[in-house]
Amino acid sequence: MDQEPLDRGNAGRSDRADARRDDRGDIRPDARPDPSATGAVPRAEPVVITATDVAGSRFVSGTGAAPDPGRQAAVVAQAESTLPMVVQSLYAQRLSSVELRSGAAGDRFFALTDDRGRDLTLRLDAVPLPSGTVARTHVNTTSDQHVVQLSDRMDPRQVGRALSHEVGELLAVRDRAARAAAGDPEVAGVAPNRQDVLARGGLGSAERRLSLTEEDLGRVGELNYLAARMNDATLDAGQRAESRGELSALVDHLGLRPRVPADSGHYAPELQAADVRRDIVDPHLTPAAAGALRELAVPVERLGAADAVELREFRARAEHARPIGASVGAPVMPGLRPDGSPLPREELAAAAARAAEQRTRAGSATLDQLRAEIATTGEWPARRVVVGGGASLVGRDPEALLVDARGRWHLDPGEGIVQSPDQTRDMRASGMGDAHQFADPTARVPRDAVRLWEDQLAVRGPVVDGTAALLPGQDGRLYTHIRPADGSPDLYVKVEGTPTVATGLPPEMVPGVDRRDAVDLPEALDAVRGQLPAGSPAHARLTGEVGAERALQVLREEGVLDGLRSGGGARAALQTLDATAQWERARAAAPGRVFIGDEIAEGRFDARAASAEGAPKTWLVAGAGGTGVANAEIILEADPEARVTIYGPNLPPALENQVQFTALRERFVSEYGGDGRLTIDIHPDNRVGAVQMSLGPDGKPRFREGRVEADAYVASLGRTAPMPEALRGLSEGTRAGGGQVRGDLMFDRDRQYLGYGVTFEAGGRQHRVEVTGAASQLLPRDVFPRDTQAALTAMAVRQVPSQSGNAAPGFAPVAEQTARLAEARARGTVERHASVPESWGRPAVAGATASGGGANPVANAARLQSGRRTASPGGGVPGSAPVPRAPRPPQPPRPGR
Numbered sequence: 061m062d063q064e065p066l067d068r069g070n071a072g073r074s075d076r077a078d079a080r081r082d083d084r085g086d087i088r089p090d091a092r093p094d095p096s097a098t099g100a101v102p103r104a105e106p107v108v109i110t111a112t113d114v115a116g117s118r119f120v121s122g123t124g125a126a127p128d129p130g131r132q133a134a135v136v137a138q139a140e141s142t143l144p145m146v147v148q149s150l151y152a153q154r155l156s157s158v159e160l161r162s163g164a165a166g167d168r169f170f171a172l173t174d175d176r177g178r179d180l181t182l183r184l185d186a187v188p189l190p191s192g193t194v195a196r197t198h199v200n201t202t203s204d205q206h207v208v209q210l211s212d213r214m215d216p217r218q219v220g221r222a223l224s225h226e227v228g229e230l231l232a233v234r235d236r237a238a239r240a241a242a243g244d245p246e247v248a249g250v251a252p253n254r255q256d257v258l259a260r261g262g263l264g265s266a267e268r269r270l271s272l273t274e275e276d277l278g279r280v281g282e283l284n285y286l287a288a289r290m291n292d293a294t295l296d297a298g299q300r301a302e303s304r305g306e307l308s309a310l311v312d313h314l315g316l317r318p319r320v321p322a323d324s325g326h327y328a329p330e331l332q333a334a335d336v337r338r339d340i341v342d343p344h345l346t347p348a349a350a351g352a353l354r355e356l357a358v359p360v361e362r363l364g365a366a367d368a369v370e371l372r373e374f375r376a377r378a379e380h381a382r383p384i385g386a387s388v389g390a391p392v393m394p395g396l397r398p399d400g401s402p403l404p405r406e407e408l409a410a411a412a413a414r415a416a417e418q419r420t421r422a423g424s425a426t427l428d429q430l431r432a433e434i435a436t437t438g439e440w441p442a443r444r445v446v447v448g449g450g451a452s453l454v455g456r457d458p459e460a461l462l463v464d465a466r467g468r469w470h471l472d473p474g475e476g477i478v479q480s481p482d483q484t485r486d487m488r489a490s491g492m493g494d495a496h497q498f499a500d501p502t503a504r505v506p507r508d509a510v511r512l513w514e515d516q517l518a519v520r521g522p523v524v525d526g527t528a529a530l531l532p533g534q535d536g537r538l539y540t541h542i543r544p545a546d547g548s549p550d551l552y553v554k555v556e557g558t559p560t561v562a563t564g565l566p567p568e569m570v571p572g573v574d575r576r577d578a579v580d581l582p583e584a585l586d587a588v589r590g591q592l593p594a595g596s597p598a599h600a601r602l603t604g605e606v607g608a609e610r611a612l613q614v615l616r617e618e619g620v621l622d623g624l625r626s627g628g629g630a631r632a633a634l635q636t637l638d639a640t641a642q643w644e645r646a647r648a649a650a651p652g653r654v655f656i657g658d659e660i661a662e663g664r665f666d667a668r669a670a671s672a673e674g675a676p677k678t679w680l681v682a683g684a685g686g687t688g689v690a691n692a693e694i695i696l697e698a699d700p701e702a703r704v705t706i707y708g709p710n711l712p713p714a715l716e717n718q719v720q721f722t723a724l725r726e727r728f729v730s731e732y733g734g735d736g737r738l739t740i741d742i743h744p745d746n747r748v749g750a751v752q753m754s755l756g757p758d759g760k761p762r763f764r765e766g767r768v769e770a771d772a773y774v775a776s777l778g779r780t781a782p783m784p785e786a787l788r789g790l791s792e793g794t795r796a797g798g799g800q801v802r803g804d805l806m807f808d809r810d811r812q813y814l815g816y817g818v819t820f821e822a823g824g825r826q827h828r829v830e831v832t833g834a835a836s837q838l839l840p841r842d843v844f845p846r847d848t849q850a851a852l853t854a855m856a857v858r859q860v861p862s863q864s865g866n867a868a869p870g871f872a873p874v875a876e877q878t879a880r881l882a883e884a885r886a887r888g889t890v891e892r893h894a895s896v897p898e899s900w901g902r903p904a905v906a907g908a909t910a911s912g913g914g915a916n917p918v919a920n921a922a923r924l925q926s927g928r929r930t931a932s933p934g935g936g937v938p939g940s941a942p943v944p945r946a947p948r949p950p951q952p953p954r955p956g957r
């Protein structure tokens with residue numbers, strides 16, 4: 061510790077980065093430029109957007125195995141009874157009411173009102189969180205619905221402190237969004253300050269004017285909370301002393317006192333930095349906290365004997381708790397200039413174009429290199445391989461050859477992702493990029509930013525633009541068949557190690573298929589084959605690429621179709637064959653008027669043709685999910701005369717929480733003040749069947765669904781779940797050879813989902829492939845049982861709640877997932893599971909009673925704090941509620957951990 065550099069300009073950053081690693085206990089990007097990283101991209105700013113561990117203190121997320129089954133309920137119950145107290149005691153000037161309610165679906169949430177009279181909601185949950193994260197908040201400044209997730213391994217007695225942090229940080233994020241929306245020049249158009257003041261490291265007197273970051277304000281909440289408990293006469297002496305010790309530890313952690321001995325050369329600058337921090341933080345402290353800091357934010361030599369002993373013990377524990385090796389190989393964050401400063405918004409488009417060119421050049425260079433190697437050795441080269449990657453490129457192995465078709469966001473003609481920087485604020489912690497750099501808090505994250513990040517990540521290692529498929533070679537090895545996008549000849553690469561596949565979401569469904577038993581054509585054909593007698597010549601005629609129309613014809617010609625229809629055993633398969641044949645006919649009869657939603661969303665839709673003479677003017681978008689809404693937007697943007705109807709049984713809850721949907725309604729739906737070009741027709745009876753096409757009086761095709769008739773049709777009806785295309789040949793080959801295909805789910809030690817693995821076993825050989833990113837949220841139906849998919853889906857909606865405006869296969873969650881996969885691989889901590897860990901099941905929450913509305917919430921909640929007084933606004937934080945089944949206090953970690 062004596063060695064800490066304190067020069068803020070340079071070495072001080074390194075110190076902050078170290079402090080960050082202390083915080084999280086896991087790999088984080090740090091702030092120093094990385095000369096090894098493709099020349100230009102510096103390491104990312106360290107990020108902590110959550111209430112993180114104060115290593116060595118009691119405020120830790122907990123580590124180790126899953127907690128006992130009752131712990132989640134205990135943490136939630138504690139949180140529900142504590143939140144009103146925290147709000148009333150620490151944030152009464154900002155939040156005027158807080159009330160626990162039950163939603164229509166039986167969910168529970170707090171309804172709050174802020175000092176400007178704006179309503180917001182806060183949901184509380186206890187879930188598996190990564191080690192080092194005590195709590196995290198999914199902040200949504202668009203819908204003002206927020207979710208706090210607490211670690212299900214934490215000590216429930218620390219819940220009040222965690223909530224103090226989260227509420228403080230949430231209010232800071234909301235403030236910034238409101239100021240930006242009002243055009244405040246200090247925040248509008250400007251990326252937020254990312255340099256936390258409350259982190260150890262040097263600060264000069266000139267920096268007294270720095271303002272606290274949102275994370276800092278979360279820590280201020282903790283200081284205020286602990287100070288109130290330290291002085292709370294309703295607590296016993298032991299509890300007050302414990303709070304005092306925790307506050308003193310936090311003071312150390314936040315750089316509010318020097319750590320080096322008074323005779324160290326670093327003492328004076330550390331003392332000065334602590335003084336500067338005190339000056340900055342003082343206006344935000346309650347009187348109790350200011351008083352506590354006067355007593356405790358002093359060098360250890362000036363503390364009373366008991367405080368000094370406690371602090372030295374804390375420091376010893378913190379030292380042992382420090383993670384090892386975290387800085388080595390930390391990923392770099394794209395979107396920064398070579399000097400580490402954020403790229404300004406006005407330079408984004410040019411930077412994205414440059415990054416795209418650089419990627420194209422890198423792709424050509426990689427192909428040249430591979431071909432040169434083939435020419436020299438006469439053999440296919442051997443490489444580690446990654447197939448596909450968008451958001452998942454965050455976890456890209458820089459040693460591996462990436463083969464990517466540059467689809468999804470490189471083709472999407474839309475404005476950007478449907479979320480705002482505030483809704484993706486945790487993303488930069490994964491190393492993807494800082495969305496606030498390129499858009500205001502509640503605007504949309506622009507498409508160019510996404511492309512820039514992905515292209516910069518792609519060139520961190522060898523990359524080829526093209527498609528790839530994995531195949532077994534005659535020598536028993538696994539090969540990657542690469543089809544380069546530049547039209548040059550195909551090549552093969554021998555696969556080293558376990559390849560990664562991140563090819564994005566699987567294809568969408570054709571309208572009218574049987575969603576349960578034969579969701580696509582391959583499933584339907586499989587089912588039909590299963591019904592045919594073994595010797596039927598139809599078997600041979602139904603192999604290879606067979607369309608639905610052709611398959612029905614074969615069955616008719618072989619004289620088996622009527623039997624299959626009357627038999628009933630192939631009902632689902634025949635429904636899917638009929639619907640798909642109807643689809644094929646419509647596409648053939650009305651080219652440019654019948655689309656699968658992804659075709660629109662990936663630019664396989666000619667906008668100029670759409671606005672040309674005779675082009676369709678009315679569009680029916682069947683399906684009201686995210687892709688359907690994105691399609692509607694693209695069509696309305698492409699043709700100013702187009703009118704679109706979105707048709708479906710319900711709108712997914714995430715939509716109302718996203719930026720795009722609400723803005724789209726305001727622009728185009730008349731009831732919301734729009735120009736009336738968009739109609740959203742939602743009714744539970746709006747079930748979409750096979751495409752209905754007829755010819756209008758003018759001889760042009762017409763499409764009908766319910767009461768809606770249109771010139772063109774887009775199907776956005778949800779997705780199928782086959783084996784990813786890149787593995788289709790491997791899978792079919794394995795099975796055809798009598799082999800087996802088995803799947804497992806991958807989690808890290810913190811029960812975070814990393815993707816799934818598939819093992820292909822035939823002829824005594826095994827090949828394993830790992831699938832991650834959006835692709836990993838839909839498990840191949842021919843490998844995994846349906847209840848495993850159901851459990852995965854249930855986990856996904858809990859881990860990424862709809863209130864966040866995100867979904868598990870979305871951009872920011874995928875970035876986080878794949879960063880964790882890379883980390884777990886590096887540490888050797890990838891675990892294989894047969895299904896989703898039990899603790900992702902919903903807890904039976906038994907806590908405070910939710911009101912149906914009306915009753916005094918604070919009093920209600922306070923009454924639940926048995927033996928506690930009701931706190932008055934501005935007063936001290938009452939002690940924690942009695943803790944259901946209190947666990948033992950955390951033990952100091954063993955040295956070496």
Ligand SMILES: Cc1cc2nc3c(=O)[nH]c(=O)nc-3n(C[C@H](O)[C@H](O)[C@H](O)COP(=O)(O)OP(=O)(O)OC[C@H]3O[C@@H](n4cnc5c(N)ncnc54)[C@H](O)[C@@H]3O)c2cc1C
Pocket residue numbers: 447448449450451452453463464465466467468469476477478479526527528529562563564565658661686687690785786832833834835866867869870871872874
């Ligand atoms: C239409 C649509 C709109 C979406 N909008 C949003 C949104 O607004 N916000 C949000 O959070 N999420 C959105 N998503 C979810 C999306 O999945 C994530 O944003 C994110 O892109 C997922 O990252 P990924 O790396 O898993 O896959 P992707 O980003 O989809 O990347 C997969 C890559 O693999 C390539 N590929 C596929 N097959 C092969 C192959 N055989 N060989 C080589 N390369 C291959 C593709 O071309 C692509 O480049 C949307 C998805 C879709 C389909």
